[in-house]
Each structure stands twice: as C-alpha cells, then as structure tokens.
Amino acid sequence: MCFYSWPTFASNNCSYVVGTCLWTSSPYISIKSKLSLFLQVLRKLKVTKNLHCESLNVTGGHTTEILRLLEKLSNAYSPRHYIIADTDEMSAHKINSFELDRADRDPNTMFPEYYIHRIPRSREVRQSWLSTVVTTLYSMWLSFPLTHRVKPDLVLCNGPGTCVPICISALLLGILGIKKVIIVYVESICRVEHLSLSGKILFHLSDYFIVQWPALKEKYPKSVYLGRIV
Amino acid sequence: GGSGSFLRLLSSFRTFLRVSTWSSACGVACPFDGLILRSLGYSRLVLQIGRGKVVPEPLSTESFALDVYRYKDSLEEDLQKADLVISHAGAGSCLETLEKRKPLVVVVNEKLMNNHQLELAKQLHKDGHLFYCTCSTLPGLLQSMDLSTLKCFPPGQPEKFSAFLDKVVGLQK
Secondary structure (H helix, E strand, O other): OOEOOOOOHHHOOOOEEEOOEOHHHOOOOOOOOOEEEEEEOOOOOOOOOOOOEEEEOOOOHHHHHHHHHHHOOOOOEEEEEEEEEOOOOHHHHHHHHHHHHHHHHOOOOOOOOEEEEEEOOOOOOOOOHHHHHHHHHHHHHHHHHHHHHHOOOEEEEOOOOOHHHHHHHHHHHHHOOOOOOEEEEEOOOOOOOOOOHHHHHHOOOOOEEEEOOHHHHHHOOOOEEOOOOO | OOOOOOOOOOOOOOEEEEOOOOHHHHOOOOOOOOHHHHHOOOOEEEEEOOOOOOOOOOEEOOOOEEEEEOOOOOOHHHHHHOOEEEEOOOHHHHHHHHHOOOOEEEEEOOOOHHHOHHHHHHHHHHOOOOEEEEOOOHHHHHHHOOHHHOOOOOOOOHHHHHHHHHHHHOOOO
C-alpha cells in the first residue's frame, strides 16, 4: 500500500514536495516505531500509522545546525516537514541536498519523504519590537492551520523566529485536546552564556530544552546538556 | 539568526570573502579592495557577498585577483582551497570552516540586537580556535595575527542527540 500525502493547505506555501511514502511496505515500519517528524526545518514525531515529521526553521546558520542534528536520526523519524522562512533562499537547497544525500546512503529508502513549507518570518534582523508583534501574529495565523493539518508527533526547532508560532500552534493542539505534541528545542551553539529570544520564550513552553554550553546549563538547571551536538 | 553573510575570506594564495548585507556601512574598513591582503602575501581574494548591496568589481592582474559572487550551491570548493577565511560569526559559517581546519577570522556585526554572535566568537577565541574582531579592527588584526597559534576544533556529536531523542519518543528505553 502506498500512502501519498499532498500538503493541501500549503499548496501555495509549499515550495517542494518529494516522494511518496511506502512506509507500509518498509521492513522498518511498525506502528510504534514510526514517528512523524515536524521540523520547522523542524522535526516532529508522530507515533501513529503515519509518521509525520515537522521540521522547523531553517534560516542561514540555523539550517546548518538543524541538519546536523538530523544527521544521525533514524528512519523512524519520517515523514519530515521542514518549515522555512519565506525569504530564506538557501535553506530549501540545503534541505534538498541533505535529504537526497541521506537517501543515497540508505539502500532501503527509495524516495525521501519530506516536505518543505514556507511561512513568513516572525521577525527580520533588526526589525523593531513593535512590528515584530504584528508579524508574529501573522505567522501564527498561518502556522496553526499547517500544524493542525500535519498533527506532528514531535516538533524540533533551534531558534529562529519562525519556530515560535509553530511551537505555540503545537501547544494549542495539546491544549485543545487534538494532539499531544512533544516539543524539543535545541538552543543554537551560538548561544554560550545567554539564551536567544526564542529560547527564552520556549524554555517555558518546550518539553525538552537542550543547551550546548556548560554556562547555560548552570544558569538553567532544568535544561538538558549533552555537550556539543552540532 | 543572522541573515547576512559577512566576509568569508579564504586566502592565502587564495582568499575568500563573504560580505554581509551590512558591509556597506563598514565598507571603509573592509579590505576587499585587497590592499591589506596583498601586503600580507595573498594573491587571490574570493568574495561571497550574499544579499549585500555593495558589489565590488572583479579584478584580475598578474599579482592579484578578485572574484565576486552572491551565492553558490556549495562553498565547499572555495573553503577547501582557502588558506584563510574571514566570515561573520554565524554558527554554520564558523563550524564549516573550523571543521575544514582552516584558519578563521570572524567579524561580528555590532548592529545585531544583543550581538549574540560575539558570544560564540569570544568562546571559540577563548578556546583558541579562531580570531575575532569588528569591522573597524579587522585590518589591524589581519596584520598582527599569528595563524600558527590556532588550535584544532573537535567535531560535535550529533549521535548523542539522536540517542537522547530516541529515548524521549520511546524508540529506545
């Protein structure tokens, strides 16, 4: 049986759709081992028949970091939905290269199952705080339907402004009793002593908050420190 | 996160510069006219300018060449050939360069809110992996730095993250 999913909501936003999911015929798939990943340029795990991964964020340096995090993840984290800022040109290319390389290295993967969605940035570099509130609300307006449609199991993000609306949307899914989504936030390796703005917000909203420098672990004892992971 | 790429200078017989969108503000201090680099013995400068508004003219003489481009599919080749890289302190730029074991000078963007880039540059400099400066101090640093004092940068361990995540989602006990 072949499962094919076309992002109906994101048909205007989605810049790239690849592949069909042959998950039911894959030897690796069992109901419990399949996780859908929502990656804003972020990943999300969905422990159901369909694994939906949502990948969030992917802007510049964040892209490189998130793709490194994904390098060692198993095929159970699939399908992966990457969410990138609409003004981000390079990230889509990086994601495509990453996914194709990954598929090349894995003889069991015929087509990588991943999607790329675009939402407006919550905030551009040097944007004023007041207008940031407006643009964030606009991003929320677009993020919630997307998150609701995908219903990922796991959201994985690492800091750009685009991740906040998606994480809030994921939280709302839980609050409304629609779906419990695990939110994992990995603070950028750039953040040595102080959290980013997204980090400060999501520290309170995420299920797991990972930092990469000991100074941050000291300041935020509830965070998870695994050493340098990118 | 930083949307502009700064100067990624791959040098030594070949230099690679990435000029950021804000470089026009500090254009005076940015040595992409090549004079400082020439005086240091670099014979080629490659500029990756991203979305930058300042677009230097390419140049090719017997003793010095300047190439300019906005984006490439992959900077791998330019990085590989470089002897020195000058870049902004974006995580991707730093990591890519340090992992290729190239000497790295990072220039921090003073205009970014909170200037978070400086934290990483400072830490990596403290650990001996790169040099860092601002736009105005770049020329001075280029002339005074000793690249042989830089230490190798060990790779990160994403497998620790995947092991952690597997436990979180229940793939592994």
